[in-house]
Amino acid sequence: xxxxxxxxxxxxxxxxxxxxxxxxxxxxxxxxxxxxxxxxxxxxxxxxxxxxxxxxxxxxxxxxxxxxxxxxxxxxxxxxxxxxxxxxxxxxxxxxxxxxxxxxxxxxxxxxxxxxxxxxxxxxxxxxxxxxxxxxxxxxxxxxxxxxxxxxxxxxxxxxxxxxxxxxxxxxxxxxxxxxxxxxxxxxxxxxxxxxxxxxxxxxxxxxxxxxxxxxxxxxxxxxxxxxxxxxxxxxxxxxxxxxxxxxxxxxxxxxxxxxxxxxxxxxxxxxxxxxxxxxxxxxxxxxxxxxxxxxxxxxxxxxxxxxxxxxxxxxxxxxxxxxxxxxxxxxxxxxxxxxxxxxxxxxxxxxxxxxxxxxxxxxxxxxxxxxxxxxxxxxxxxxxxxxxxxxxxxxxxxxxxxxxxxxxxxxxxxxxxxxxxxxxxxxxxxxxxxxxxxxxxxxxxxxxxxxxxxxxxxxxxxxxxxxxxxxxxxxxxxxxxxxxxxxxxxxxxxxxxxxxxxxxxxxxxxxxxxxxxxxxxxxxxxxxxxxxxxxxxxxxxxxxxxxxxxxxxxxxxxxxxxxxxxxxxxxxxxxxxxxxxxxxxxxxxxxxxxxxxxxxxxxxxxxxxxxxxxxxxxxxxxxx
Amino acid sequence: xxxxxxxxxxxxxxxxxxxxxxxxxxxxxxxxxxxxxxxxxxxxxxxxxxxxxxxxxxxxxxxxxxxxxxxxxxxxxxxxxxxxxxxxxxxxxxxxxxxxxxxxxxxxxxxxxxxxxxxxxxxxxxxxxxxxxxxxxxxxxxxxxxx
Numbered sequence: 081x082x083x084x085x086x087x088x089x090x091x092x093x094x095x096x097x098x099x100x101x102x103x104x105x106x107x108x109x110x111x112x113x114x115x116x117x118x119x120x121x122x123x124x125x126x127x128x129x130x131x132x133x134x135x136x137x138x139x140x141x142x143x144x145x146x147x148x149x150x151x152x153x154x155x156x157x158x159x160x161x162x163x164x165x166x167x168x169x170x171x172x173x174x175x176x177x178x179x180x181x182x183x184x185x186x187x188x189x190x191x192x193x194x195x196x197x198x199x200x201x202x203x204x205x206x207x208x209x210x211x212x213x214x215x216x217x218x219x220x221x222x223x224x225x226x227x228x229x230x231x232x233x234x235x236x237x238x239x240x241x242x243x244x245x246x247x248x249x250x251x252x253x254x255x256x257x258x259x260x261x262x263x264x265x266x267x268x269x270x271x272x273x274x275x276x277x278x279x280x281x282x283x284x285x286x287x288x289x290x291x292x293x294x295x296x297x298x299x300x301x302x303x304x305x306x307x308x309x310x311x312x313x314x315x316x317x318x319x320x321x322x323x324x325x326x327x328x329x330x331x332x333x334x335x336x337x338x339x340x341x342x343x344x345x346x347x348x349x350x351x352x353x354x355x356x357x358x359x360x361x362x363x364x365x366x367x368x369x370x371x372x373x374x375x376x377x378x379x380x381x382x383x384x385x386x387x388x389x390x391x392x393x394x395x396x397x398x399x400x401x402x403x404x405x406x407x408x409x410x411x412x413x414x415x416x417x418x419x420x421x422x423x424x425x426x427x428x429x430x431x432x433x434x435x436x437x438x439x440x441x442x443x444x445x446x447x448x449x450x451x452x453x454x455x456x457x458x459x460x461x462x463x464x465x466x467x468x469x470x471x472x473x474x475x476x477x478x479x480x481x482x483x484x485x486x487x488x489x490x491x492x493x494x495x496x497x498x499x500x501x502x503x504x505x506x507x508x509x510x511x512x513x514x515x516x517x518x519x520x521x522x523x524x525x526x527x528x529x530x531x532x533x534x535x536x537x538x539x540x541x542x543x544x545x546x547x548x549x550x551x552x553x554x555x556x557x558x559x560x561x562x563x564x565x566x567x568x569x570x571x572x573x574x575x576x577x578x579x580x581x582x583x584x585x586x587x588x589x590x591x592x593x594x595x596x597x598x599x600x601x602x603x604x605x606x607x608x609x610x611x612x613x614x615x616x617x618x619x620x621x622x623x624x625x626x627x628x629x630x631x632x633x634x635x636x637x638x639x640x641x642x643x644x645x646x647x648x649x650x651x652x653x654x655x656x657x658x659x660x661x662x663x664x665x666x667x668x669x670x671x672x673x674x675x676x677x678x679x680x681x682x683x684x685x686x687x688x689x690x691x692x693x694x695x696x697x698x699x700x701x702x703x704x705x
Numbered sequence: 706x707x708x709x710x711x712x713x714x715x716x717x718x719x720x721x722x723x724x725x726x727x728x729x730x731x732x733x734x735x736x737x738x739x740x741x742x743x744x745x746x747x748x749x750x751x752x753x754x755x756x757x758x759x760x761x762x763x764x765x766x767x768x769x770x771x772x773x774x775x776x777x778x779x780x781x782x783x784x785x786x787x788x789x790x791x792x793x794x795x796x797x798x799x800x801x802x803x804x805x806x807x808x809x810x811x812x813x814x815x816x817x818x819x820x821x822x823x824x825x826x827x828x829x830x831x832x833x834x835x836x837x838x839x840x841x842x843x844x845x846x847x848x849x850x851x852x
Contacts, residue, residue: 148798153793154789234804234805383805
């Protein structure tokens with residue numbers, strides 16, 4: 081074979097080889113670019129980028145006038161990258177006085193074998209500025225959200241707490257977690273292979289966080305404060321274990337105040353500073369005080385008298401108790417509605433009555449006496465009420481219990497809310513017709529009790545209570561919540577009779593301490609024994625004292641319930657009724673509800689007293705506290 | 706086998722005979738070279754200007770967009786800082802206007818709760834307001850007369 085021919089064949093072979101290689105390269109290129117590009121792109125980005133979660137700003141909680149009750153603010157947290165710190169001793173010495181920490185502790189933190197160490201959480205702004213001014217290599221500030229309650233612990237059992245992770249743990253913070261939390265975003269950072277963020281390459285892409293939705297409560301900060309003050313003073317004066325107050329707008333069902341207090345046990349009292357300057361002092365301190373739940377309470381000026389503190393839970397909704405005489409509303413409303421009794425019908429009431437294995441007495445021993453139905457309610461006669469219940473019968477009594485909302489959820493859906501315990505037909509015993517009508521065989525929440533009396537105040541129409549007036553989007557626009565649902569539970573005629581009878585309780589009965597100068601008040605006292613959980617029967621000397629009522633009786637605007645746990649004296653008329661009077665007097669004046677005299681004068685001119693449809697205003701009563 | 710003589714004799718004659726030169730096939734007379742150059746020059750110039758101009762436009766537009774991005778980033782950062790400050794101030798205001806703080810401040814200023822609350826009577830708007838009693842006699846208000 082000639083060299084020329086050989087050369088030609090080699091050339092041809094080389095060409096073919098090159099062609100094959102070229103085709104292979106093209107095929108590989110197509111495979112990489114078209115079919116595997118996502119895999120390689122992700123591998124590349126995984127080496128170059130780091131996705132950081134950007135937490136959403138949690139929505140605030142406001143009162144009905146827009147005052148802040150709970151809000152999230154951004155604070156700076158001081159962190160260190162020990163790998164970048166060459167001289168930990170010098171850095172620690174510089175930082176220690178600024179952060180208020182010991183230099184030795186800082187030095188040990190700065191020498192840890194880690195790329196990220198927390199030095200101080202959520203420092204005050206001046207401290208953050210000082211740290212920045214030091215310009216220390218390896219010391220950085222990262223933003224952290226902090227939940228603050230500017231009004232201290234006011235209404236804390238209702239509002240609830242937020243954990244260090246920013247999630248609601250209790251109360252409304254927990255109930256509305258999904259609404260308040262918002263949607264977290266993400267930020268993609270470019271970084272070197274050893275994890276150092278590349279300068280100028282922050283925020284390459286990602287999704288922006290969506291701020292949480294705020295909620296505006298029906299609570300009025302001022303009335304809440306007065307309610308807590310009055311209740312706290314009475315808890316101390318009566319040596320009670322605790323107490324509950326709920327104030328409600330009669331027409332709308334808006335809960336104006338919901339206070340839950342307990343007496344402090346030795347050593348568990350929340351530290352209070354006792355002066356206004358404490359707010360400033362704590363707000364500007366290097367590190368804000370932090371509660372056990374993680375939420376920081378900036379304002380610790382006295383919300384409460386010394387010796388009482390906020391209850392650990394919202395007992396107005398979560399705790400049930402035997403209501404006692406305040407439950408007689410059920411018996412009387414049903415008896416009047418079914419024409420079993422009339423207000424002036426006379427009964428012969430003996431001193432005691434034996435039913436089944438039990439003997440029932442009135443609070444005060446007496447012989448057989450003649451009493452009208454109105455007298456029976458005024459004097460809170462157990463025997464008279466049992467006689468009326470006997471005439472009414474089991475079925476109608478149980479029907480009215482359910483009709484007034486006992487044993488059912490209130491509709492608030494509050495976390496841990498109890499729907500109470502009421503006897504069903506199957507649990508009815510021989511003595512039930514004696515105990516149930518006087519509020520002994522059942523357990524209710526303070527809110528359920530108030531709902532029933534509020535129905536009387538509202539002309540026999542029950543209004544579902546509500547705690548949230550609306551939601552506030554991140555751009556500030558408010559969406560009003562749906563109005564509360566209503567249903568008639570007592571007919572108008574019966575309701576008018578019942579209102580007059582309840583007015584007599586305050587005018588000349590057991591609830592005279594609930595009277596308010598210038599206003600007529602209607603309500604009922606209750607003094608209930610506390611069942612012994614370990615034995616059959618009741619704890620000797622242990623009572624719940626309560627009062628529930630509304631004002632002004634002619635055109636009710638506000639209703640309220642006051643319950644005291646283990647008070648001394650034990651009677652609701654002596655311990656709970658004065659608290660009702662104090663709170664209601666303030667609230668009526670706060671909302672500009674005219675006194676009886678003023679209402680009479682202004683009726684002809686169509687004033688607020690003459691409209692007959694008065695509701696508690698929002699955003700109009702901010703001037704007084 | 707030898708080729709035929711006739712073809713062998715003919716081939717050198719063909720090779721040696723000079724091929725007749727054909728005139729160039731031209732349908733149109735070509736333009737003079739100088740004219741052609743002068744006509745192409747403005748086209749090149751315009752094209753160059755357009756290309757350079759386009760590139761410059763792209764550079765300028767990119768610069769404008771980059772500046773806008775920087776301004777946007779700065780504005781967003783300022784807005785975020787302002788939002789944080791607004792929240793902090795809102796909380797500070799809420800702290801200072803908290804009921805317990807207002808009560809403490811009021812007590813420091815010597816304020817007390819009212820012992821009695823009185824509603825003022827409603828007065829119709831068409832009733833003339835009473836003349837305030839200044840405590841001076843009507844004669845004192847009379848301007849002096851000239852003698």
